Amino acid sequence: MTTVQHLAPLAVVIPLLAACVIAGLSFLPRRLHELVAVGAAIASTTLCAVLLAHANDGLIVYWLGHWEPHHGVALGISLTVDQLGAGIATLTGVLVIASLVYSTRYYDEIDGPYFALVMTFMAGMVAFSLTGDLFDMFVFFELMSVAAFALTAVMIEERGPIQGAINFAVTNSVAGFGLLVGIALLYGRTGALNLAQIGLSLDHHPADALVAVALLLVVAAFLTKAAAVPFHFWLADAHAVAPAPVSILFSGVMVELGVFGAARVLSTAFAQPIEPSLHDLRMVLVAVGVVTAVVAALSCFQQRHLKRLLAFSTISHMGIVICGVALLADRALAGAASYALGHGLAKGALFLGTGTLLHRCGAIDEFQLRGRGRDLPLLGLVFVVGALVLASAPLATTFFGKSLVEDAALSADYAWLPAVLALCSALTGAAVLRASARIFLGWGGDDPQETRTESEERSQEASSREEGADMKPHATTPALLVAVPAVLMLAAVLAGLVPDLVPSIERAAAHFRDHASYAGAVLSGRAPHFPPVAEAHVSGTAWIYAAASTAGALLLAGFGLRDRQVLPVTVADVLRAAHSGHVGDYIAWWTFGMALLGGFVLWAVAG
Amino acid sequence: MTFLPYAVAAWLFVVGLYGIVTSRHLVHLAVCLTVVQSSTYLILLSTGYVRHGSAPIYADIPPVATAVDPVVQALTLTDIVVESTITALLLALAVQAMKRFGSVDPTFLRQLRG
Numbered sequence: 110m111t112t113v114q115h116l117a118p119l120a121v122v123i124p125l126l127a128a129c130v131i132a133g134l135s136f137l138p139r140r141l142h143e144l145v146a147v148g149a150a151i152a153s154t155t156l157c158a159v160l161l162a163h164a165n166d167g168l169i170v171y172w173l174g175h176w177e178p179h180h181g182v183a184l185g186i187s188l189t190v191d192q193l194g195a196g197i198a199t200l201t202g203v204l205v206i207a208s209l210v211y212s213t214r215y216y217d218e219i220d221g222p223y224f225a226l227v228m229t230f231m232a233g234m235v236a237f238s239l240t241g242d243l244f245d246m247f248v249f250f251e252l253m254s255v256a257a258f259a260l261t262a263v264m265i266e267e268r269g270p271i272q273g274a275i276n277f278a279v280t281n282s283v284a285g286f287g288l289l290v291g292i293a294l295l296y297g298r299t300g301a302l303n304l305a306q307i308g309l310s311l312d313h314h315p316a317d318a319l320v321a322v323a324l325l326l327v328v329a330a331f332l333t334k335a336a337a338v339p340f341h342f343w344l345a346d347a348h349a350v351a352p353a354p355v356s357i358l359f360s361g362v363m364v365e366l367g368v369f370g371a372a373r374v375l376s377t378a379f380a381q382p383i384e385p386s387l388h389d390l391r392m393v394l395v396a397v398g399v400v401t402a403v404v405a406a407l408s409c410f411q412q413r414h415l416k417r418l419l420a421f422s423t424i425s426h427m428g429i430v431i432c433g434v435a436l437l438a439d440r441a442l443a444g445a446a447s448y449a450l451g452h453g454l455a456k457g458a459l460f461l462g463t464g465t466l467l468h469r470c471g472a473i474d475e476f477q478l479r480g481r482g483r484d485l486p487l488l489g490l491v492f493v494v495g496a497l498v499l500a501s502a503p504l505a506t507t508f509f510g511k512s513l514v515e516d517a518a519l520s521a522d523y524a525w526l527p528a529v530l531a532l533c534s535a536l537t538g539a540a541v542l543r544a545s546a547r548i549f550l551g552w553g554g555d556d557p558q559e560t561r562t563e564s565e566e567r568s569q570e571a572s573s574r575e576e577g578a579d580m581k582p583h584a585t586t587p588a589l590l591v592a593v594p595a596v597l598m599l600a601a602v603l604a605g606l607v608p609d610l611v612p613s614i615e616r617a618a619a620h621f622r623d624h625a626s627y628a629g630a631v632l633s634g635r636a637p638h639f640p641p642v643a644e645a646h647v648s649g650t651a652w653i654y655a656a657a658s659t660a661g662a663l664l665l666a667g668f669g670l671r672d673r674q675v676l677p678v679t680v681a682d683v684l685r686a687a688h689s690g691h692v693g694d695y696i697a698w699w700t701f702g703m704a705l706l707g708g709f710v711l712w713a714v715a716g
Numbered sequence: 717m718t719f720l721p722y723a724v725a726a727w728l729f730v731v732g733l734y735g736i737v738t739s740r741h742l743v744h745l746a747v748c749l750t751v752v753q754s755s756t757y758l759i760l761l762s763t764g765y766v767r768h769g770s771a772p773i774y775a776d777i778p779p780v781a782t783a784v785d786p787v788v789q790a791l792t793l794t795d796i797v798v799e800s801t802i803t804a805l806l807l808a809l810a811v812q813a814m815k816r817f818g819s820v821d822p823t824f825l826r827q828l829r830g
Contacts, residue, residue, distance in 0.1 A: 244791060251798045258805055268816045272825045275809050279736060282749055282802050289756040289795060290729070296788065297763040346828045417830075690829040692745070692822050693737040700733055 113163045114171040117188040120156040120198065121236040123149050128228035135221040146224040147209045153235060154202025160239075161195035167637050168630040169195075170241070181632045183303040189241025189631055192617035193446055197362065197369055198238040200450060203600075204361045204457050205231045207593050211461055212354040214587040215468060223263055230256035230358065237366055241631060243295065243327075243378065244302045246370060247288050250334070254281045257363060260355045261347045273350035276692045280343040283696060284333035287703070291326030294319055295378065304377040305631035308624060316382035321715035324383070325707050327374050334367030336424045337431055338401040339702040342688060342695040345408075348420035353464020356416060360423040361457035365449040368427065372434045372442060372621070380624035382714070387437055389713035391521065394435030397706070399529055402428025406536035407676060408684050410669065413475040415463045415544060419456065422499060422537040426452045429530050433514040436521050440645055443618035444513025447611055451506025454601035455498040458594040459541065462491050465590040466548065471582035475544045480551030488591050489549030491598045496545060498601050500538025500662035501531075503655045506605030512651030513615070519650075531654045535661030542666035553670035616642045721762030728755035742810035742820040746803055753799045757792050764788030 127149030131142050160169060169190040172178075176185025209227065212219065233253030240246055258281075262274035296302060298319055299310035311320060329340070336344040344364065348356050375383065383390050405424035412418035430452070433445025465488055467473050470481050482489055498505040511530065518526040546552040605611060619642040620626070626637035676684075687698075728751055735748030764785025770777055772786035814820050817827075 244794075248794060248798075251801075255798075255801050255805065258802075262809060262812075265812055266816070268825075268827045271809055271813050271816055272827045275742070275806065275813070275822075275825070276828075278802065278806055278809070279745065279749060283733070283736070283752060285798075286729070286753050286756050290725070290759055293756065293759045293763050293788070293791075296760075296791075302787070349828065412830075685830040688828075688830055690826060693739060696733060696736045700737070 113160065114169045114188075114190075116156045116160055117169060117171045117190050117239055118173065120153045120160065120239065121232050123153045123156070124228040124232040124235070128225040128232065131221050131228065132225040137221070139219065139221070142221045142224045143209065143213050146228055147206065149228060150202060150205045150209055150231060153231065154199060154206060157195055157198040157202050157235065160190050161192060161199050164190050164192045164195050168627065170631055170634070178632050181309075183301065183306045183632055186245060187241040187303060187631060188239045189304070189627075190239050191621055191627075192613075193369070193621045194238040194373075196446070196614070196617065197366065197449075198235045200453055201231060201234045201238065201358075201362045204358055204453065207457060207461070207597055208354040208357050211357075211464070211590065211593040212352075214589045215354055215464060216352070217581075223260075226256050226260050226263070227355075227358075230260060234362060234366055238369065241305065242303050243292055243307060243374070246373075247285065247292055250288065250330070250370070251285055253363065253366070254278075254285060254334075257347075257359065260358075261351045263352060263355065264350075267350075269350040272690060273346040276690070276695055277343045277347035279692050280340070280695050280699060281333060283699060284330040284340065287326045288330030291323040291330070294323040294326070298323070303631065304374070305628040307378040308380055309628050309632065311378065312381040314382065315385055316379075316714045318711065318715045320379075320382050321711050322707075324374075324379050324714060325703075325710045328371050328710075329703055329706055331367045331370035331374070332397065332431070333699070335364050335371065335427050335431060336367070336401070337397050337427070338404050338424070339698040341401065341405065341424050342698060344424055345417055345420045345688060346690065348423065349414060349417040353416075353460050353467065356419075356460040356464075357457040360419065360460055361453040364423060364427055365430065365453055368430050368434055368445065368449070372445070375434070375437070376622040376624060377627055380622075383437075386714050386716075389716075390710070391435060391437050393706070393709040393713050394437075395432055395523060395526070396709075398428050398430075398432035398435050399526070400428070401425070401431060402530060402533040404684070406533040407680075408688075410536045410540045410665070411676065411681050411684070412540065415466070415473050415475060415478075416460070418475075418540050418544065419459055419463065422540060423452075423456055425533050425537050426456070426499070429511065429514065429533065432518070432526065432530065433510070436514070436517045436523070438517045438521060439619040439622050439642070440615065441514050441517030441521075442622060443611075443615040443645075444510045444515075444517060446510070446618055447513060447605065447614050448507050448510025450604055450614075451498060451508075451510055451601050454597050454604065455495050455505075455507070458491055458597035458601060459495045461590075461594040461597065462488050462495070465586060465594065467580050468583055468590060469586050471580055475547055476556040478548045479553070479555070480548070482549040483551065485549070485586060485591065487595060489545060491591075491594050492541060492545035492549065494598050494602060496538045496541035496662065496666075497659065498598075499534065499541055500659050501534045501655050502538075502659040503652060504606065505602055508651075508655050509605040509611045509647065511655070512647045513611075513645055515651055515654060516645055516648060527650070527654050531658040532661070534658040535665055538658065538662030539665030539669060542662055543669035546666065546670060612644045615644060721758055721765075725755040725759040725762070728752070728758065740821050740823065742813055742822065743807065745822065746806040746810065749806065750799060750803060753795070756795055760788045760792045760795065
């Protein structure tokens, strides 16, 4: 424990240095850039894994410039590494490596700055997971955001990426400024920026209006990153137009980091102030999660543009993860973390698989691709398994995560929650199953030209040009473009079956939420004494819900293959019309969501 | 302690949002975003303001003198860096939008919907 803390800053510095090297030596050939990027990503990921192993029995605290706390008052900036943070940093690293390896064969042409941006993005995400300072969270939030905006628009000669990047940049920047206002209010109240120090200052006082407003601004900013409804519009646009190796990072870990940030501030800075109003706040946040999961699942099912379909599915699954955090219980948080792990790997594999289809066929529309995936049977298998993982089929990693969330929901008197979440799993799984059957087996009808409504026509017109105008079909598919998604999907299936992985996530989540131990370890260097955590067992009802959502996915997929509508046409059109693609509309929705959420949070916390 | 800076900051935030929602030009939109951001400068600086405090540069003043909070000033500087990055990016995108869409009105950016 004496030297391991020095590794924490290195995990951030290495990708940043690699970004500088790549950007500075942009005249070098592409293969050298790739080599530097992959090497740096592997080094940083290894460091994160070492930190994860060492954070087993306590927090790893590193004070930058040795500005350690004096008499329990923190003035310096700390990296505070716990298992959950190190875990999500490691997941980030794994996905970055997968993305980089995949992109060596995916792009026909790509410049050095792309790899520099990916490295900057990685540094931002890893630092966000490891930091123990609220203002640093803002800085790294912005660092990863700016890198992400640029990566969205990396195909700058096409129209879709430009519009997607503008919508993404404006929405997330506004949220980021909200976060900064929240931080300023907290600093004004506590004089502290360190999460543990803020928590200590806010302890023993019930939340007043100022703390409630700060809580609202900070949490809403993270929920915007996590694409909670109605802050979610940017996600579908950005994910649909970003190149596949970038989408995997967006969906696989960036949005999860939004939820992680919210969980982090709720269990450190705001842990005590929200204690008296836990019941009401839980209700508000669970409502956000449920609305997100349901609305996005319905939108997902009616998409025919594959990447947009996967993007809406990500929003829906984030709704499930938000529910896990929103229940404000150790077990639910463990469920959210396990679920995010399984979802991140599976969704990463699916996005890469979609990229492979685009590379092969030059198309991304479900109907245009009908039957054209027959030459890629292994990729078809990846898609079907991915659909089952998204449907939380029994024994998938997502299944273990969801069963923990369900368990916590039942003990918090949210008995209806598992059924609603099962429906969302079924819908999102069904959408991917339906698309797989159509693309890889040629099942289902042809493009329903005659019955098409006007809005569908528009979306088809858009989807044919969105991405891939410059992506020419290739006669052969390099083995790597199938192997990387296959390996990720295998990991998504097997991770939950690794002995002691889910129980160790349960322990990590309980430690993550242990407010007093966190403050003690950061401010006084006390070794935390965590109480033992009772291991949850997968209950019988969890199996029933999982079986039901899997069966539901199969049924709905069959239904979708015959006749595309599950919703009344008016509802479907309303859902489509809301996604107008106009950034002003998105900000109007954001403002509306802030007003609504603000009202409820003020009522719950300060009321 | 006066509430005026906080009221102005809230006003800037909201009026900037209004500008973004109703904007018909991407450059105007980027400027509106900086208006939203300027509310964060104001709120940060007013949080650390001390009446009759001098600048927190202790080379020139006795160490016991009243000075405004240097931390929020550092935060504001960081904030400015963030802003310039985002504005530069948005302006670059606006130029590119003009090239590809032939318009800088968000209403005519009609590639993604549904």
